[in-house]
Amino acid sequence: DAMVIQNPRYQVTQFGKPVTLSCSQTLNHNVMYWYQQKSSQAPKLLFHYYDKDFNNEADTPDNFQSRRPNTSFCFLDIRSPGLGDAAMYLCATSRDRVGGQESTDTQYFGPGTRLTVL
Amino acid sequence: AQSVSQHNHHVILSEAASLELGCNYSYGGTVNLFWYVQYPGQHLQLLLKYFSGDPLVKGIKGFEAEFIKSKFSFNLRKPSVQWSDTAEYFCAASSNTGKLIFGQGTTLQVKP
Numbered sequence: 001d002a003m004v005i006q007n008p009r010y011q012v013t014q015f016g017k018p019v020t021l022s023c024s025q026t027l028n029h030n031v032m033y034w035y036q037q038k039s040s041q042a043p044k045l046l047f048h049y050y051d052k053d054f055n056n057e058a059d060t061p062d063n064f065q066s067r068r069p070n071t072s073f074c075f076l077d078i079r080s081p082g083l084g085d086a087a088m089y090l091c092a093t094s095r096d097r098v099g100g101q102e103s104t105d106t107q108y109f110g111p112g113t114r115l116t117v118l
Numbered sequence: 119a120q121s122v123s124q125h126n127h128h129v130i131l132s133e134a135a136s137l138e139l140g141c142n143y144s145y146g147g148t149v150n151l152f153w154y155v156q157y158p159g160q161h162l163q164l165l166l167k168y169f170s171g172d173p174l175v176k177g178i179k180g181f182e183a184e185f186i187k188s189k190f191s192f193n194l195r196k197p198s199v200q201w202s203d204t205a206e207y208f209c210a211a212s213s214n215t216g217k218l219i220f221g222q223g224t225t226l227q228v229k230p
Binding site for chain 1: 150152154160161162163164167169208212217218219220221222223225
């Protein structure tokens with residue numbers, strides 16, 4: 001089945017130790033998104049890639065970076081995790097980002113990676 | 119600024135009760151509306167979506183939502199809930215940029 005896969009599902013890191021989270025998709029979608037979801041809160045968009053075009057949200061800390069080496073994969077790098085970065089990180093994809101088209105705007109989410117910072 | 123708000127943070131119902139979860143949005147121009155559900159320990163899943171046309175949208179598992187433009191609302195309804203509907207429900211909206219903005223979420227607890 002076509003899907004959005006995130007690895008690992010659980011990640012534990014130490015304060016200040018760089019960590020990378022992985023997302024892959026078999027949907028062949030152009031757009032990939034990274035969200036941060038803290039406990040009992042709504043997912044918050046960190047950034048997204050439209051093909052190779054990187055789009056950072058204005059309030060995303062510099063500590064967070066992303067790479068998309070090809071259509072299928074996207075990585076979230078946290079350079080120096082702090083205790084406040086402990087959260088669920090969600091990857092999502094959509095066929096396109098142009099609104100008004102039913103088949104292009106829907107986002108499909110992966111299961112998430114729960115990050116613990118010790 | 120674009121925003122989505124959900125009125126109820128925590129709802130407790132008995133099985134077979136009717137459900138209505140409120141959602142209001144603040145957007146300029148064209149808006150697309152979604153309801154996502156997150157069952158315990160699972161990923162976000164799309165329940166239903168509205169892009170255009172009939173304002174009454176039917177989704178999976180017996181859920182429906184009505185887009186009322188004059189009220190900037192997109193409330194989620196189900197006539198009879200089941201214990202398996204226990205989950206967190208998120209209303210979301212996007213504009214032509216495709217950026218999705220979520221509401222705060224509503225936790226639904228259905229008592230058997």
